[in-house]
Structures are given as structure tokens and as C-alpha cells.
Amino acid sequence: MNGVSLIQFLIHEQRKTPLAKGGFTLLLNDIASACKAISHAVHRGALAGNLGLAGSENIQGEVQKQLDVITNQIFIKALEWTGHVAALASEENDEIIQIPSAYPKGKYLVCFDPLDGSSNVDLNMSVGTIFSILRAPEGVATPSTEDFLQAGVNQVCAGFCIYGPSTIMVLTTGNGVNGFTLDGDIGEFILTHPNLRIPPDTAEFAINMSNQRFWEEPVRRYVNECVKGVDGGREKNFNMRWIAAMVAEVYRILTRGGIFMYPYDTKDPGKEGKLRLMYEANPMSFIIEQAGGASSTGRQRILHIPPKSIHQRVPVILGSKNEVERIVNYHR
Numbered sequence: 001m002n003g004v005s006l007i008q009f010l011i012h013e014q015r016k017t018p019l020a021k022g023g024f025t026l027l028l029n030d031i032a033s034a035c036k037a038i039s040h041a042v043h044r045g046a047l048a049g050n051l052g053l054a055g056s057e058n059i060q061g062e063v064q065k066q067l068d069v070i071t072n073q074i075f076i077k078a079l080e081w082t083g084h085v086a087a088l089a090s091e092e093n094d095e096i097i098q099i100p101s102a103y104p105k106g107k108y109l110v111c112f113d114p115l116d117g118s119s120n121v122d123l124n125m126s127v128g129t130i131f132s133i134l135r136a137p138e139g140v141a142t143p144s145t146e147d148f149l150q151a152g153v154n155q156v157c158a159g160f161c162i163y164g165p166s167t168i169m170v171l172t173t174g175n176g177v178n179g180f181t182l183d184g185d186i187g188e189f190i191l192t193h194p195n196l197r198i199p200p201d202t203a204e205f206a207i208n209m210s211n212q213r214f215w216e217e218p219v220r221r222y223v224n225e226c227v228k229g230v231d232g233g234r235e236k237n238f239n240m241r242w243i244a245a246m247v248a249e250v251y252r253i254l255t256r257g258g259i260f261m262y263p264y265d266t267k268d269p270g271k272e273g274k275l276r277l278m279y280e281a282n283p284m285s286f287i288i289e290q291a292g293g294a295s296s297t298g299r300q301r302i303l304h305i306p307p308k309s310i311h312q313r314v315p316v317i318l319g320s321k322n323e324v325e326r327i328v329n330y331h332r
Ligand code: AFP
Pocket: 062, 115, 116, 117, 118, 119, 120, 208, 244, 245, 246, 247, 262, 274, 275
């Protein structure tokens, strides 16, 4: 199916489910439209006066960039009027976002991080948008926060769009992982990376080494072994990368394998991890598992975590299966 557009691909998939009415296909098309608009805003950068700080903080206590605010608005505006969404939850908003009464509501809940890796934006490095789609409980007209608190295994779709040298959207609906490159000339995402698969073994790891002294022993042991390479217990030398944008780390792992870790650390004892379960860990874990990789906190499969709040943070270790399993074993 090489050379087909995202919408052609989605309609082809929809036809495999004879009872499908097309709402889900249209929702994904709306998300693609939001990502095209975000791609445009990111790539216009300083020309549109989009760089720098917004002068505000989000619910996580993080200083917002102008583009955090702009992209959040783009995503909400692209989805709220369509009739396919019951409610939204954004990394940038304290509370869930209800659909204005002027618009019809759909049956899906959408969680999203409009601009992952936003500290990269002023450096002209890769950033992205991450999204996760859940079903609203049957018969619920106005979803509550609790309706969003579903384990990652309940996701019907997860994806991300990376704004790098090319704009690429990666998607799973639970039937493998596919990548689509935005063709700016025709304004369409085109299937360029069908059936992405992660090799089970790797010699590349990604972790913020500046946190080393705060890690727990299993992660310390694993990274020490990688650094020692053939001179330690491992039979190969390892390479390291850190891009500070999860979208870019996960895209690299989907392309050539690897392992990404933002593990539990004691830097801020009040936090269970750095990355957000609903907006980062769950969608990325769904994608990674669908591509043949694995994802864990070190102690638990991420997709099995029952969420306690929409802004919950968790430790994340994901990527090539055999390496993730090795670290999980070290935790045992
Ligand atoms: P933002 O979305 O707030 O920029 O955070 C990005 C991120 O959550 C994730 O994408 C990176 O892997 C990680 O933070 C980078 O963290 P460091 O600041 O420790 O490098």
C-alpha cells in the first residue's frame, strides 16, 4: 500500500469493519488536520513571532512556551466542533476540556500533548504532538475526569506527529504501526513507513545521564554495563543519544531499535516519574508494543497501570524487547 494517503489508508482499514460508520476515520482525519496546522506554526517559528516564553505555567508547574499555548489552541479548535469527540484532556490544561454546547458530541475521549519536547523549539530541534484515543463510557453525555482514567490497554488508537526535517505521523489502531510523511506540496500525509518493526536487540540507549546519581540500582547497573560495553559484562559496545523530546527518541527506536528510559529517580521525591501517563507513556507504550517492542516502569507493564489522575507521572523504560526485559529482570 505504498504511496497512499492517510485518508485512503484509514478508509481501507474502516472497510475491514463492516459496521463502522466512519466517525473514527473522520476523527483521525481531524487530528491529522490539527497536526498539519501545528507543523505550519512550528516551521514558521520566528517569522510568525512564535518562539520564546508565553509568560505562564501549566498544571505541571512548567513554564509554557508561546508554541505550547498556540499548539494547544490549534488542537482544541480543530477537534471541538467536529461531533466526533466527547471531551478532551490536554497536558497543558488543569481540567478536562468539555465540548461547547453549540457543537454535537461524539463517543471518543482524546488525550494529547500538543507540543512534546517544547524546550527544543527555540533550538530548532525536533518537537512533536502525541495523542491517545479512548472510548467514552456508553451512555455518558458529559464525561467526567474519572471517565478518562482508563488503563492504556483500553486505547483504541495512539499516535504522534514529529516536526523534524520532515513532518511524520505515526499511528496505531492496534493492528501494527504505520508512518506517514507530510507532502507539503499537496497537503497530504502519505504512507512512507508501512509496518514499522522494532528489532528485539539493540546497542543504543537513551537516558538523561545528568540524573545518574538519583537513579535506583537496577537502572544504574544497566547503564554502567552499557557504558563499559565489551569491557563489562556485555558482548558489544553501546552508543548513546538524548534528544530531550520523547517523540524523537521513540521515532528513532521505531526506525533502528534502541532503548529509552526516564526511570524513577529520587531527584524530586514527590514525583513518581517525569513523564505523563495519559499524554506520553500510554500512547508511546501502545505504539512501541504494536511495533514488537516492550514498555515498563521497571516493575509493571505501563499499559496495565490504572490511572489515579489525568496528570499522573510514571517511570518509563521502553524500546527493543530484550533490553527492556533485561532491565525488568534487574528490578526483580
Ligand atoms: P516537554 O514536553 O515539557 O518539553 O518535556 C519533554 C519531555 O517530557 C520528554 O519528551 C523528554 O524525553 C523529556 O521531557 C526530557 O527531559 P529532560 O529535560 O530531563 O531532558
